[in-house]
Amino acid sequence: MDYQNYQPMSIGEWLITFIITYIPIVGIVMLFVWAFGDGTHxxxxxxxxxxxxxxxxxxxxxxxxxxxxxxxxxxxxxxMGTYS
Known part of the structure; x- marks a missing residue:
């Protein structure tokens, strides 16, 4: 994969990413998708x-x-039973 063609992620993209990870279960699933999927920044x-x-x-x-x-x-x- 050629990483030189990627632009830095914007603040808005990062905010959306964080908001998605805050959703229970969906956030964990998305972390796996982003970590191991193709086409992710x-x-x-x-x-x-x-x-x-x-x-x-x-x-x-x-x-x-x-x-x-x-x-x-x-x-x-x-x-507890040993104390007298």
């Missing part, structure tokens, strides 16, 4: 890929955090 394609990577990192960190918190709460409840 290179800037939008790279941005969508980076956003999906950040989402994946956030999900992994959220799962780790939730696991730690749940195990801490479980150990506190398990230790």
């Amino acid at each position: 290179p800037s939008k394609k790279t941005w969508a890929q980076a956003t999906l990577i950040l989402f994946a990192i956030a999900i992994v960190l959220g799962i780790i955090f939730a696991t730690v918190i749940i195990s801490m709460i479980g150990s506190m409840f398990g230790a």
Whole structure:
């Protein structure tokens, strides 16, 4: 793909892009379309890929955090009967 023929995206195009991503489910689907589809502006394609990577990192960190918190709460409840 020849990226030299692309014009920079305008502010209006970016605003529409962000508004679309704020719509639940539609935004995630569109991120995948923009990240892996053909004919997407290179800037939008790279941005969508980076956003999906950040989402994946956030999900992994959220799962780790939730696991730690749940195990801490479980150990506190398990230790409640040992105090006299």
